[in-house]
Amino acid sequence: MKKFTADKNSEGMRLDRFMSKSVPGARTGDIYKALRKKKVRVNGKHFDGAYRLSIGDEICIYMNDEFFDAEAPAFQWVNSPCEIDVAYEDSNIVIAYKPAGLPSQEIEGVKDSLESRIRSYLFRKGEINMSERPLFVPSLCHRIDRNTAGLLIAAKNHTAQTIVNQMIKERKIRKLYLCRTERAPKPSAGEICGWLVRSDRDKKMIFYDEKPKNAAAQYCKTAYRTVNKAAPCIVEAELFTGRKHQIRVSFAHIGCPLCGDVKYGAGDT
Structure with missing residues (x-):
């Protein structure tokens, strides 16, 4: 016992x-x-x-x-880099900057991630006790794409994770993105609503204004406002749904693809 x-x-x-x-x-x-x-x-x-x-x-x-x-599974993140850019930290959460190119969490073939670095950082600070079997390991409460840079929240304990996740669900925490687009949207502020379906041919997401018959279609909603109309235009976007490539596909659909986006660039909607 x-x-x-x-x-x-x-x-x-x-x-x-x-x-x-x-x-x-x-x-x-x-x-x-x-x-x-x-x-x-x-x-x-x-x-x-x-x-x-x-x-x-x-x-x-x-x-x-x-x-x-029985031996508990090894934690690979113990040997991860521990250098992170901390924007805010207290006893319950860490808010850290994720640079473009670094995955939010481990992906196939890539062990390094912001989440593993945060865990390594807290382990070296003595906030994760490996002499005992931890019931909860600090974890990200949300993610952004690998090629997107921005701030992410990690919870240090299960209670904090539950609270932050509920705040995100209730939209008490807003997710805002600054995007460089090839053209200024018209109108300068508004919402882009539609349906996304993943193409079997090239795995790209396809935007539909009306709900398609495809059962896998996912509704998406993005609000935006133009911050700077001079090229390259800067637009602030807010996600009301979190679909794969949502911002990229949505702005390409209205003729304002993100600068440097070779997948959904000009002419691809």
Whole structure:
């Protein structure tokens, strides 16, 4: 039997997810079997896997020691570069600048990312204790494209991640982008609304003004205002939906492609 106490890194976390992180040798079936057979107690009571933990909850898991002694997966980010440009930091979040060319998160074939650098940075500051098995590893709350530069928010604990994600969902946190376009939009401010479908031929996103019959079509909405009409024009864009290549496709569709965009440049809508 192992006993745990919920803290800010597990506050609001589902009990089954907590177990998957706390019992590395247990498979999903083992976890739900333990829950079903009432081998898991929170504050002395039995709950199902959907129960959400509160700070101070005492969790007792009655499973064999081999489930707990299994080696946890290695964290590759420990050896990542730790140099980041921090715009803001407190005990709950880090806001850091992502340069163009650096992925927000790890992608196939590329291990370096802003997220891995933030984790490495906090590890070297002593804010991630690797002597214990961390239930939560600092993570980005949103992403931007690899070739886009900008500020991203990373949560240091599960509570902060939940709050930031909810604020993004409720649009209490706005995402604004400054774009250089080949021409000034007409009118100078407005909204670009339509539907995006990924082409099977060249994998590009195609913009439709009306909803197509394709079941995979995704609605998109982008608000904009022109900041500088002189070429190259500078436009501020705000996303109301987060679709792949949304800004690039939307501005190309109205005849104002982003400067240097070889994929959706002039003539490609």
